[in-house]
Amino acid sequence: MVWLTPLALVGLAAVAAPILIHILVQRRATPFPFPTLRFLQPTRLAAIRRHVLEDLPLLAVRVAAIAAAAGALAGPLLLTPARRAAWNARLARAIVSEGAARAFQGAEASYVERFDTVDLRDGIARAVAWLDTAPPARRELVVVSPFALDSIAHSDLSQVPRDVGIRLVRSGQLPAHRSLEATPVLHADPGSPVVHRRDRTIELNGPATSVRESAGSPAAAPVEIVATADEKRAAEAALAAVLSQRVFAPPPDRQARVVFAASSAVLPAASRSASLAPWIADAIARLTIDEALQAAGPASAGSDVAKPWFTASSDGARLVVTTTVPASARGQREGVLAPKENDIRTALLLRSIVNALAAGRTSPSDILPIPDAVLRTWERPAGDVRSPRLDTIAEDDRRWWWAAVLALLIAEMLIRRARNPQRTQSEFSRVA
Amino acid sequence: MRADTRVGPYDDVFSNGRRGGPTCPPELLARIADLGLVARIVVDGLVSGLHRSPFHGYSAEFSQYRHYRPGDDLKYVDWKLVARTDRVYTKQFRETTNMAAEIVVDTSASMGFPLARRSAGAEEGAKAGPGISKLRYAVIAAAALAHLVSTQGDAVGLTAARGGSPLHLAPRTGRQQLGRVLAALASLEAHGAWRGVDAIRGAAERLNRRGLLLVFSDFYDSEDDVFAQLRRAGRMGHEVMLFQMISRDELELPYRQDLELTDLETGQRLAVNAGLARRDYKDAVAAFLERSRMRAAAEGFQYSLVITDTPPDRALRSFLLARSQSKRSQG
Numbered sequence: 001m002v003w004l005t006p007l008a009l010v011g012l013a014a015v016a017a018p019i020l021i022h023i024l025v026q027r028r029a030t031p032f033p034f035p036t037l038r039f040l041q042p043t044r045l046a047a048i049r050r051h052v053l054e055d056l057p058l059l060a061v062r063v064a065a066i067a068a069a070a071g072a073l074a075g076p077l078l079l080t081p082a083r084r085a086a087w088n089a090r091l092a093r094a095i096v097s098e099g100a101a102r103a104f105q106g107a108e109a110s111y112v113e114r115f116d117t118v119d120l121r122d123g124i125a126r127a128v129a130w131l132d133t134a135p136p137a138r139r140e141l142v143v144v145s146p147f148a149l150d151s152i153a154h155s156d157l158s159q160v161p162r163d164v165g166i167r168l169v170r171s172g173q174l175p176a177h178r179s180l181e182a183t184p185v186l187h188a189d190p191g192s193p194v195v196h197r198r199d200r201t202i203e204l205n206g207p208a209t210s211v212r213e214s215a216g217s218p219a220a221a222p223v224e225i226v227a228t229a230d231e232k233r234a235a236e237a238a239l240a241a242v243l244s245q246r247v248f249a250p251p252p253d254r255q256a257r258v259v260f261a262a263s264s265a266v267l268p269a270a271s272r273s274a275s276l277a278p279w280i281a282d283a284i285a286r287l288t289i290d291e292a293l294q295a296a297g298p299a300s301a302g303s304d305v306a307k308p309w310f311t312a313s314s315d316g317a318r319l320v321v322t323t324t325v326p327a328s329a330r331g332q333r334e335g336v337l338a339p340k341e342n343d344i345r346t347a348l349l350l351r352s353i354v355n356a357l358a359a360g361r362t363s364p365s366d367i368l369p370i371p372d373a374v375l376r377t378w379e380r381p382a383g384d385v386r387s388p389r390l391d392t393i394a395e396d397d398r399r400w401w402w403a404a405v406l407a408l409l410i411a412e413m414l415i416r417r418a419r420n421p422q423r424t425q426s427e428f429s430r431v432a
Numbered sequence: 433m434r435a436d437t438r439v440g441p442y443d444d445v446f447s448n449g450r451r452g453g454p455t456c457p458p459e460l461l462a463r464i465a466d467l468g469l470v471a472r473i474v475v476d477g478l479v480s481g482l483h484r485s486p487f488h489g490y491s492a493e494f495s496q497y498r499h500y501r502p503g504d505d506l507k508y509v510d511w512k513l514v515a516r517t518d519r520v521y522t523k524q525f526r527e528t529t530n531m532a533a534e535i536v537v538d539t540s541a542s543m544g545f546p547l548a549r550r551s552a553g554a555e556e557g558a559k560a561g562p563g564i565s566k567l568r569y570a571v572i573a574a575a576a577l578a579h580l581v582s583t584q585g586d587a588v589g590l591t592a593a594r595g596g597s598p599l600h601l602a603p604r605t606g607r608q609q610l611g612r613v614l615a616a617l618a619s620l621e622a623h624g625a626w627r628g629v630d631a632i633r634g635a636a637e638r639l640n641r642r643g644l645l646l647v648f649s650d651f652y653d654s655e656d657d658v659f660a661q662l663r664r665a666g667r668m669g670h671e672v673m674l675f676q677m678i679s680r681d682e683l684e685l686p687y688r689q690d691l692e693l694t695d696l697e698t699g700q701r702l703a704v705n706a707g708l709a710r711r712d713y714k715d716a717v718a719a720f721l722e723r724s725r726m727r728a729a730a731e732g733f734q735y736s737l738v739i740t741d742t743p744p745d746r747a748l749r750s751f752l753l754a755r756s757q758s759k760r761s762q763g
Contacts, residue, residue: 032687034695
């Protein structure tokens with residue numbers, strides 16, 4: 001039992017009124033002619049009245065009538081299994097459509113609301129707000145989108161109440177170009193799998209962490225990170241942060257190796273070649289003018305690392321990008337850096353490298369979608385209605401309570417009539 | 433004394449072919465305005481089941497023979513005639529009587545209870561409606577007995593009070609006298625106090641010789657003086673029959689709430705809680721009734737406690753049956 005207007009329950013205080021009336025009202029003894037008083041002794045009526053509540057049935061009926069009226073005003077709602085079943089049989093569905101993605105064929109819903117948006121996060125927030133005010137029913141959030149990488153993350157769905165079902169429907173085309181610029185500040189999302197290429201997951205493994213394609217050779221990885229076990233955590237965080245952004249896949253023949261400073265000693269001596277492939281030169285040029293990278297680590301003219309090394313370090317730790325191309329990995333660009341845990345420069349460098357590798361790749365296929373397997377893990381069915389918001393409930397049981405009030409009032413009237421069928425003072429009537 | 437043409441032994445009166453017919457409730461009888469009709473109804477119900485008159489005259493002389501009919505008392509069969517004629521005849525007698533009955537009715541205000549319209553609050557707890565008043569019941573019973581006595585050829589008279597003035601009808605026989613008695617009974621109203629001593633003394637003195645004194649009262653007034661006067665009447669040779677009238681409400685005080693009781697005769701007021709006072713009240717009433725019964729028995733009076741929710745014919749039949757048995761045991 002819940003009360004839709006619980007404030008009205010203060011009316012229950014009114015039940016004190018009939019009780020006080022029954023206690024306090026000095027009922028006058030009823031005049032009654034009687035043949036003789038010789039067999040009677042006087043009684044202390046006032047003393048009796050103080051201790052005895054007269055007409056208990058009548059008082060009980062009056063108190064019950066007032067209590068029922070107060071209860072009726074408070075909007076009683078009995079949460080019966082049948083009522084819960086009726087609520088659970090209904091479905092309130094909020095459909096969030098990104099851009100032109102509208103194709104959704106689902107089961108019939110009792111309440112449907114559509115939210116068109118260019119930003120799924122905003123659309124989801126509005127849909128959740130609407131579901132919160134929907135009538136009692138199972139609630140479902142349907143997101144219709146091509147689900148480009150970075151269009152939505154698991155953290156965006158964590159704001160959705162747990163009893164709201166989530167259905168993610170892929171529809172529409174991936175955007176033709178990046179709609180979201182990478183920001184200088186990158187955030188790692190350890191809960192999300194790192195996705196670099198469509199249908200392939202990059203794994204981080206080995207004592208020297210490296211990025212590899214799950215099914216390909218190490219040489220096929222666009223970025224290879226070489227780090228010691230101590231540097232593994234920082235390397236993973238930096239790479240995850242970069243890949244959680246919307247990035248363009250570089251061509252397969254463009255590869256880079258990032259060597260963390262502490263690991264450079266274990267590397268074979270790199271041959272330094274002055275001959276640069278055009279794309280490498282272009283990439284280096286891009287790196288050198290990368291404003292974000294420059295802001296994180298301005299070039300030091302006095303660095304002991306001469307060009308073609310590019311030094312970006314302000315605290316003595318070297319942050320170097322070199323164009324050295326090992327003979328075993330032609331076309332590979334190597335960067336050496338001295339990472340700090342959570343150092344933004346590490347992530348910036350990685351992103352800049354990736355951007356440089358993929359420069360000029362703007363075809364739609366370069367926009368990576370969130371894999372279906374990931375989407376399935378984010379989905380869940382709508383839960384049963386547990387405790388709906390009171391202001392969303394349009395039905396209640398007031399009518400039954402008012403009927404009870406009416407019945408009690410009739411009973412009260414009948415009791416009074418039965419007690420006092422005729423209130424007349426003309427007692428002396430003729431003998432028939 | 434006059435010879436009545438009524439044949440004896442009271443066959444026509446007491447053998448009307450019905451046995452224990454349905455009784456008529458007092459409330460219904462009270463609605464019938466014609467007291468003569470009421471009296472006949474009561475007597476019809478009363479005599480069924482009785483075989484002999486409760487009121488014996490002093491002689492009965494032979495009148496005629498009649499063929500025996502099943503049910504006739506064998507003691508009236510003339511066996512000598514049977515031996516002579518081989519036919520069975522019963523003897524019929526013409527009764528002569530000199531009995532006079534004087535009916536005394538208490539018309540005090542207390543006899544008007546229960547009132548036709550009871551006060552509002554007092555209805556609570558009462559089991560049924562107010563019923564008929566004690567006076568009305570006494571009038572019906574008295575009318576029935578007057579009808580019975582007069583039909584037998586005996587004299588009947590009435591002593592009561594009407595509007596505070598004494599009402600006397602000396603005992604006489606005949607239909608006209610019965611009509612006068614019934615008319616006087618119908619006109620009685622409960623009013624004021626009952627001067628029982630004067631009424632009983634006057635009634636006893638109006639009976640010239642040994643007669644029948646029928647007293648209907650609740651005996652609330654001057655209890656000792658009234659019984660002293662009744663004792664005097666008994667010593668004068670009159671047969672005294674007392675009908676103590678009381679209503680069910682007086683017996684049981686079935687009310688629950690606070691009442692301001694007003695004495696119908698004195699106007700005195702008394703506040704009581706009926707529920708709390710009931711037990712002591714019932715004990716006091718029972719003691720009073722028992723005292724009345726014992727006094728009547730001690731003086732040799734025939735006493736009957738009449739509760740007004742009992743059908744009059746049933747109450748009178750019980751009374752008359754008891755009287756018949758008493759007479760039989762004496763005779």
